[in-house]
Amino acid sequence: MKLSKLDLDLLNTIADIKGVPSGALNIRLNGASLIRQSSPNISVGPNADGTGLIVEIKPGTRDETVHVPVVLTQAGLQDKVYNTFIVGEGADATIIAGCGIHNDSHAISRHDGIHEIIVKAGAKLKYLEKHYGEGSDAGKRVLNPTTVITVEAGASAELEMVQIKGVDDTVRSTIAHVHEKGNLKIIERLLTQGEQKAESDIQIVLEGTGGTAQVLSRAVAQGNSFQLFRAALIGKAACLGHVECDAILMDKARIRSIPEIQAENADAVLTHEAAIGKIAGEQLVKLMSLGLTEEEAVNTILEGFLR
Amino acid sequence: MLKLEDICMQVSNDNGENIEILKGLNIKFQKGKVYAVTGPNGGGKTSIAKVIMGIYRHSKGHIYLEDEDISELSVTERARKGIGYAFQQPPRFKGLTIKDILNIASPEADLIYLRKYLRDVGLCPEDYLDRDLGAGLSGGEIKRIEMAQLLLRAPLISIFDEPEAGVDLWTIQKLLGLIVSRYKNNPHKTAVIITHNEKIIPMCDEILVIDGGVITAQGTPKEIWHLIKDEIECKVRDQCQGDVIYEIK
Ligand SMILES: Nc1ncnc2c1ncn2[C@@H]1O[C@H](COP(=O)(O)OP(=O)(O)OP(=O)(O)O)[C@@H](O)[C@H]1O
Numbered sequence: 001m002k003l004s005k006l007d008l009d010l011l012n013t014i015a016d017i018k019g020v021p022s023g024a025l026n027i028r029l030n031g032a033s034l035i036r037q038s039s040p041n042i043s044v045g046p047n048a049d050g051t052g053l054i055v056e057i058k059p060g061t062r063d064e065t066v067h068v069p070v071v072l073t074q075a076g077l078q079d080k081v082y083n084t085f086i087v088g089e090g091a092d093a094t095i096i097a098g099c100g101i102h103n104d105s106h107a108i109s110r111h112d113g114i115h116e117i118i119v120k121a122g123a124k125l126k127y128l129e130k131h132y133g134e135g136s137d138a139g140k141r142v143l144n145p146t147t148v149i150t151v152e153a154g155a156s157a158e159l160e161m162v163q164i165k166g167v168d169d170t171v172r173s174t175i176a177h178v179h180e181k182g183n184l185k186i187i188e189r190l191l192t193q194g195e196q197k198a199e200s201d202i203q204i205v206l207e208g209t210g211g212t213a214q215v216l217s218r219a220v221a222q223g224n225s226f227q228l229f230r231a232a233l234i235g236k237a238a239c240l241g242h243v244e245c246d247a248i249l250m251d252k253a254r255i256r257s258i259p260e261i262q263a264e265n266a267d268a269v270l271t272h273e274a275a276i277g278k279i280a281g282e283q284l285v286k287l288m289s290l291g292l293t294e295e296e297a298v299n300t301i302l303e304g305f306l307r
Numbered sequence: 308m309l310k311l312e313d314i315c316m317q318v319s320n321d322n323g324e325n326i327e328i329l330k331g332l333n334i335k336f337q338k339g340k341v342y343a344v345t346g347p348n349g350g351g352k353t354s355i356a357k358v359i360m361g362i363y364r365h366s367k368g369h370i371y372l373e374d375e376d377i378s379e380l381s382v383t384e385r386a387r388k389g390i391g392y393a394f395q396q397p398p399r400f401k402g403l404t405i406k407d408i409l410n411i412a413s414p415e416a417d418l419i420y421l422r423k424y425l426r427d428v429g430l431c432p433e434d435y436l437d438r439d440l441g442a443g444l445s446g447g448e449i450k451r452i453e454m455a456q457l458l459l460r461a462p463l464i465s466i467f468d469e470p471e472a473g474v475d476l477w478t479i480q481k482l483l484g485l486i487v488s489r490y491k492n493n494p495h496k497t498a499v500i501i502t503h504n505e506k507i508i509p510m511c512d513e514i515l516v517i518d519g520g521v522i523t524a525q526g527t528p529k530e531i532w533h534l535i536k537d538e539i540e541c542k543v544r545d546q547c548q549g550d551v552i553y554e555i556k
């Protein structure tokens with residue numbers, strides 16, 4: 001099987017890759033693995049029951065990247081995959097996931113990705129997941145990612161999860177356990193339009209002393225769309241946690257934001273900040289006074305906000 | 308030339324009543340001149356600037372740019388015709404860098420120029436070009452970046468709203484020298500500096516004093532600077548006497 005122009009365009013949008021990258025890789029197209037390759041330090045193989053991948057990054061690996069993008073172009077396909085990622089002790093690596101759906105039909109195209117990530121002691125991970133949908137309006141594009149991550153002692157992980165345009169329905173669930181001196185940062189950027197719905201549910205348990213967690217959510221809701229953002233920080237030890245949810249609301253859209261902090265240790269320092277509002281009028285006129293039209297000004301502000 | 312003809316502007320207060328902020332202003336801003344607009348807080352200086360830029364709508368009168376009535380034009384259209392305004396309190400933008408905003412201010416300007424204008428306002432381009440225009444910048448830094456945008460754009464009319472505010476003494480002197488030398492006797496351009504700074508005022512060609520939404524004095528620094536100073540001294544004396552009386556009580 002070969003990659004079509006459409007597949008390549010989707011891959012470029014979600015994973016920033018042109019053609020087939022070198023290094024460890026798995027491209028999943030319409031429910032099956034199309035290209036799979038390992039590198040000396042990163043093995044990419046099937047899991048025991050054949051429902052997904054196991055990606056193992058060798059301890060001590062430096063600065064390597066593995067791509068595991070998913071593309072759905074077959075109308076009405078309901079795809080489900082279970083992937084496990086193990087980042088070995090002291091390794092430093094980047095995982096680029098993401099899913100692009102093209103659906104021109106009247107049927108629902110859906111991808112559920114269940115990812116389990118284990119960042120071993122002292123390792124460092126950057127995980128990037130971009131979601132994107134396109135095609136005519138009739139067939140829905142649905143994405144339900146679940147991410148379960150364990151950040152072991154002294155390890156650090158940064159998860160960046162982006163949903164750019166075209167996904168009609170999404171329920172994103174993220175569960176994290178952060179151990180002693182572990183560090184987790186979750187960045188979420190979400191844009192919904194039209195009749196789209198998006199729900200994000202993040203739960204972080206800070207288990208060990210000196211653990212830190214930070215959630216930064218930037219959301220824009222346009223049209224008639226609806227977003228629900230829930231973030232819970234649970235501090236079980238002397239730890240530091242902060243949730244920040246910033247949202248821009250336009251047209252008739254609605255956003256509901258529910259930050260929750262739960263401390264089970266007197267030395268847990270947990271904070272949250274949430275703000276929902278429209279684009280500030282001063283920002284608009286400022287950009288218009290530089291010659292932008294109102295529409296250009298709005299787009300510039302949103303692009304920056306979601307960058 | 309920019310001409311304000313019988314300009315009035317109203318805002319509604321908290322009780323929903325209309326109050327007149329600008330009361331029939333007639334002003335001509337000529338090319339090749341640097342104007343200082345001064346006067347007490349709340350006098351209406353920023354309101355004039357915003358009416359010229361189109362951010363506030365005037366309720367009566369006309370605004371002409373080069374004999375064209377621009378009263379009905381939007382902010383965007385006025386900007387494109389050659390009006391520029393450096394805000395008194397520039398808004399911040401999350402996710403936009405200083406380079407981004409300078410590129411918006413002047414899309415065709417080369418990076419060399421962006422660097423030059425940052426240096427002109429006393430900011431090291433290497434440290435600032437990629438910085439976010441969000442909450443991380445100091446008040447003085449935001450003001451300088453605001454000025455850099457207007458200097459870079461160099462429209463027909465440049466209105467600087469309190470460029471000195473929050474900017475340190477070392478920089479402001481240099482900056483004003485730059486503005487004045489750039490606009491004085493420039494046959495194509497006009498600069499309007501809204502200011503409370505008594506060092507700036509004498510450097511300008513003409514001073515307008517705005518108080519209570521009207522012009523209370525107008526002339527060259529020679530003609531009216533002593534008037535302003537006398538008035539300020541009177542006010543200071545009154546206030547001091549007030550203090551003394553209060554203490555005796
Ligand atoms: N949008 C607004 N709504 C209500 N009142 C306003 C508005 N804009 C200005 N005003 C009022 O109009 C008057 C003039 O304000 P303006 O900002 O023009 O003063 P200024 O001369 O620039 O003062 P300063 O020296 O403090 O900057 C003030 O009394 C102010 O409270």
Ligand SMILES: [Mg+2]
Nearest residue numbers: 352353354395
């Ligand atoms: Mg003012």
